[in-house]
Amino acid sequence: MTVAGTKNSAGAYVGAARVTVTADDGHGGSGVAGIAYSLDGGPYLAYTAPVVVDRAGRHTVAYRASDRAGNTSEPLTVSFTVVADGGVPAPNCPEYDERLTVLVGTVDSGVPNRVTNSRCRIGELIEDEKEWTSQALFLKHVKTVLDALEKEGVVDRREYRAINQAARQSGIGEPGQTDGYRKLLDGTQKSFGKWEHVGGGSFALNPDGSITSGTSRGGLGMLWFPERTYGDFSLKLQWRDDGPGTVNANSGVFVRFPQVHDHPEEPSPEWVAIKYGHEVQVFDSPTGDMYKTGSVYGFDRVGLAGAGVTQKGTWNDYEIRVVDQHYSVYRNGVLINEFDNIGGQDFTPPRSDDPGTDGRRFASGYVGLQVHSTTDVVSFRDVRIKEL
Template sequence: MTHGSLPGPVPRGSRLLHHGPATRRTLVLLVALCLGALTLVSGPGARAQQPNGGAEPAAEQVLTWTADNDINRYLTQPTTAVAGEATLVFENSAATGNTTSMPHTLTFDTTNPDYNNDVDVNIMANPNDVNGGRWEVDVVLTPGTYRFFCAIPGHGAMQGELVVTEGDGGGGEDTTPPEVTATVEGEQNADGNYVGSATVSLTATDEGSGVDSVEYAVNGEEFAAYESPIVLGTPGDHTVAYRATDVAGNVSEEQETTVTVVEPSGEDTTPPEVTATVDGERDADGNYVTMATVSLTATDTGSGVAGIEYATGGEEFLPYTEPVMVHSVGEHTVTYRATDNAGNSSETGSVTFTVVEQDQGPGAPPPPDCPESDDRPLVVVGDEWTNVPNRTDRHGCTVNERIEDEAPWSSNGSFQNHVRHVTTAMIDDGVIDRRGAEEIQAAAERSSIGDPGNRDGYQRIFTGTAQSLDRWSHVGGGAFGLNDDGSITSSDTVAGMGMLWFPEQPYDDFVLRMKWRDDAPGTRSANSGVFVGFPRVHDHPEESRPEWVAIKYGHEIQIYDDALGDQYKTGSVYGFDLVNRGEALTTPKGTWNDYEIRVVDQHYTVYRNGLLVNEFTNAPGQLFSPPRADDPGTDGRQRDAGYIGLQTHGTSDVISFRDIRIKPL
């Protein structure tokens, strides 16, 4: 396989969410970061972030954000600081509790006029990056309030504010020490002792100069820096002492909490208790609208809970590790049970509920009538990325959708006039500020939209109507059904692997864009993919099964986020170029993902939610891996033009697609 060349230095102010055809996949971008080839932060006094490498921070004031598997909040985050130099640390690693390789960003808002806009920081981290998920950058903070957030789609609840007060960098007149609290979690018996283990979490706040560090000591040992919750797993009495220091040097009084851990009782004969809760939007009849989420909780006061299992629709029991999302319309029954460490199993419980479609009857507001579909986190004009958040206007359409960069334009000048009109209206509506409008207008001027060879825009080959779906053809097993919201979803009752393909014309060089959503039942992820570059599927001289013509003589761009199972994860060119889960930029199930596939002169680039996840060159001589009987390798996939299709993999691999469009190049 062949990958693109390593990009050269990027101008100050470029962001990790930069989208360009010549960049490598995310992992390579991070390697470039480590080498100093990219500048990810900007603003007065800012320097390019470097790996920590054990070196002392450049500034005395250190502000640390941490993240774990949760997509709704940062694990820890500072709330106050003093004006002046500061080192910002963002850690999203195994040490902070990230066990799923989930990427997060620490992004400072630079466009909202209600906040300070002078620090431009956008750090992406995950446990599998070149620095193990820990990055830092030096900045200069000014008095006021900064807003920070995670820019990964679906992670928008991760946000907060940093209040910066006047100071001399050493805390000024702050003489008040931080406040520290400890919380203890774990399974408790009737005496209040913790069965098997206990977890102690520490939280510190400081209204003055801000928290600099938190320390703890267990059972009289030396104090150590607190970075993640403390797990006490040895039976007996434990004392955890703790204290905190603020930026001004004030140290809180030493406090302590005492915890008793006991071994699980060998005489435990009582099974665990399990409860189920169902959450979601409900209609007047108590039905759940579009989806329901089932959460299971088990308690055991004896030996402790060993595990919880669940089953949907009479299928086999599966381990319960996260809430179960149910999207399919109809009545559903989820059964569940739990086992404790002594081997006792609870009785099987169940919860039954009904999922219905969104009521679009008389009086219901119509869906937004937006000219395009684009909810990427930042405003993008053609291939030109900006730092402007892609906000929604009062009509429910995003800035990207109003810009209409996928529409046909007779000239770049006419497109620029349109963008100026749109951005001016959005200033008046308070969606963007003047600086954001100027940045979008500059991107429109730099773009090639409307230039000769780039005037036709995108062809919308599936628009969500029955008429547009009729233009497609299904072969093999499985099926896709049309939904009221304009999406299609693979069947959970029609078995077999198959493909929905677009037979109207083959494409040579193109950009293909669509949205997909993982709707697999239970905790597992859907296995699907997008086929490109295959010949007509009927009457093929060497393969009688139409769906296998695409599999053997085209390329499948994989969709699969599961931590287990197939080694080829989302963004992989199946059988030829592997993307692991850490590189796949996974999102929570039930999230719509933007997928972009570019094919130019046999060079493939794959973007997920605007981020590059893979590049591959379809050069001859490459073999399918692991070896598959009668697969022709890339030698059998050399053609100037081919068709596109969507895979249905099986009844448990429920996947949805919408807004499919293609732009010939």
């Protein structure tokens, strides 16, 4: 088995990876009858030509051979990451969902989140973040998706039932769960234009609808959404570490901070969010700052082992839930941190002018995205929020 393609400095394949599988039956065997492969936990298919994987993300290919005597070898696997190079258009999927298994709402079906014939993953075809006026309508939608996937051979009957059961358990569409997520950044110029940049650095909109921090204008800055404040909410987005070479990007998501202009205690707008809001860290580096991804910066530390680190160049789902003064952070569907924003907690390491949690106990506030420096290159996409 070989995997071929152009690699970047982080070892990921740029644009596509080409997987070639060969087999022999040793000496004196009955001969190889065939080879089968499975992509990302999908059904085994007959291998007839090299498999080209061009969907950005982490992938696993399993392969096995059978001989003419009817024996089948134990499967072997190879895993690799593909990153986009702009040459392959992104699939037109209703949602982004690159988690390993199919989650409907918060319920994990346990079914691998495979890439389908449309190049969308299963979870991206199930629109569980849309506004549904009844559970019956949502379940009808799920059935339509699953019927097509079963016909294509993407899911079997057991997996069909597992996803359908997860949809029922999710409660989506029931009274109190009819509201979906509101898009704050949907990939259009109109949406991007509603955000305001303060401080140093920059963000630019990409052709695929994501935004990426710039490499020419230095300094610490923030892109924030000034249209309104949010109280209790679930904020979801995706981020990708695009740091050059072996550099891991340092960034973060700011929540619950006050109006950044004309603040009575802080003249620099970007520092209003830093000092009077909470930053949920984005930083997967094994060295440097002790606060890794998922940390509530300065107050609640997550180490690298608990950060759910993925390979550079892959998109990560991030959810930040804030209810009253309780913060929950999910990465790729896994809870990686919880923090209670009670008063009297000091910023660590100490900063002489930092107000601690006493200065951050707001019932509502704005949201923003951090740019740290010209080398801390980070991308964001699909920012959406749901009030709880």
